[in-house]
Amino acid sequence: MNICDSDTIDFSLSTIYGASKVTDVLYADVVILNTCSVRSQSEQKAFSYIGRLEEFKLQNPNLKIVIIGCMAERLGYKIKKRFSGVDLIIGSKDINITAFKIINLYFTNNYLKKNFNYKFKVIEYVTITSGCNNYCSYCIVPFVRGIEKSINYQLLIDKCSLMAKNGTKEVMLLGQNVNSYKYNGVNFSLLLKRIASIENLYRIRFMTNHPNDFDDKLIDTITNEYKICPHIHLPMQSASNKILKAMNRKYTYEYYFNLVNKLRKKIPGVSITTDIIVGFPNETERDFNDTLNAIKTIKFDGLYVFKYSARSNTTAFKMFDTVTTEEKKRRHSVILKESNKISAKIISKMIGSTQQVLAEKFDNGIIKSRTRTGHKVFINGSEKYVGKIFNVIIKSVKVNSLYGSIINKI
Ligand code: SF4
Structure with missing residues (x-):
């Protein structure tokens, strides 16, 4: 979910404001730290990282530090009080509104569409719901992300279509509770069917589900739509x-x-x-x-x-x-x-079987791919396989990962 939020902000900043990512904080004008509040350990890590960022500010006084996400929502005041070097704090509830406003603008502005140069990944995350109404007694999400909101399905279709047109092969639909999606009469099952009809998009995954929202219609949709990964x-x-x-x-x-x-x-x-x-x-x-x-x-x-x-x-x-x-x-x-x-x-038990994989990345002579069931498969190969779907034969297993070799060469 946080990766998805970061990608949304990256998308907005680069396509609309022309900003680009740098590989080292030393070269940054702005650092955006996206935080998580689900466990206390992640908050402690964020606190210590903010302290380190303040040290960078001593070397580069123009550096702006922006803290976003659940921890900013929950502890914004404390962060501001403890770290004077923090310039801006945006809570998770506001991130969504800001990002959607920017994305809405993007989709209704033809000029920006023509000048589109954002590089989508082979697998992209797409948030379809935010917040949650379930109030599980241990969970902080409803307090930091608010009540459940489903995103306009047309906006989601447009977004997935745009991604598919620009090289994305698989989308991972995200939400605290994706299977309770509802927008203007479109439920999760219908949304899946519509996304499955997008040309050049080959795989759909989703997470997380609540067991109480898994009805028979949804199970039938998953069974009948091949693009939906099992x-x-x-x-x-x-x-x-x-x-x-x-x-x-x-x-x-x-x-x-x-x-x-x-x-x-x-x-x-x-x-x-x-x-x-x-x-x-x-x-x-x-x-x-x-x-x-x-x-x-x-x-x-x-x-x-x-x-x-x-x-x-x-x-x-x-x-x-x-x-x-x-x-x-x-x-x-x-x-x-x-x-x-x-x-x-x-x-x-998968050793010796043939699996269809989607190659996501290439590094050091190794292709990193996934089966339809989500198992990781590492294969010797070349970069030209990235973004392609092909069959591999599984040869061996090491620490919960599979190793295979390509059957049908590209
Ligand atoms: S369903 Fe998930 S996100 Fe919602 S309250 Fe329960 S644990 Fe938290």
Whole structure:
């Protein structure tokens, strides 16, 4: 999401104001630091980075420091008070309004269209919703990103079409809750169908989904539209119904488990990944084991596991943090170890298979690509493959990545 916001700002600044990116802060006139508030660790990192930026200002007094994103929204006043060298603070709610205004201007201004010279990437991120109405008890997002807003679908179609015309082959649709997208009667399923009809766009991915918003129509759309990649990121968070209730996730483990089975039955070869939080207040050993057992049963293709950290304003902030830091670390590493074992088994079964990949980057003689299911494949090759879709045969596996060789040469 933050990469997408940064890209949007980059797009606006370079196409409208003619600014260009530099590779080193030493050569910059303006530094824009996009921050995250989801975990306290990311805020600490941002604080220390702002301190370093102020040192650059001593060498270049004209340097402007701009802090944007969730942390700017949440702690703007504190940042200003602590760092006198910061010139501008723009909260995440305002970033969206500013960026959309600029993008709206771009799409209605033919002069700018003619002078378009922005270089789109092979895979581009496109934000389709911002904010969230779910108020999971541990999550700061509704407080820093506001209530859920869906972006005008015509604007999204225009944006994806423009990207496709300019070299983008895959779009990753982003939102805290993409599958609750709704704009003037267009729901997420319909939006996917419309984006799938864009010429020269070959792949569509999306993330993140809420299990409660995954209806049968959406599953049918994913099954029937080949351009939609069969990879679903479906945060489970916990498999203990007691903890799910305390998290305000509004589903039970049984509901989640049935949904996973339905997805696997209806979408051929689908890969399913998830998010897990360990050490939520009052998570006992038994609750933790419920989650661990669910991971062993469901066998996710991959997962992200997070140690619970209390965030102010949230309901869980008022709960007593019962699980010690050491115990959170232990649970985190148990889940990670189990998940790595499962993922390794799943991908090792891909050895010898033929996979269709999209080449995203080339570096040092190696092409970095992804399968339709989102698995990374590294291949020996040349730069001419970047942006191309082709078949590879999977030869080996190393640390959750696949290594393959090209079947049909370009
Ligand atoms: S659905 Fe996701 S973004 Fe929304 S409140 Fe829950 S965890 Fe946060």
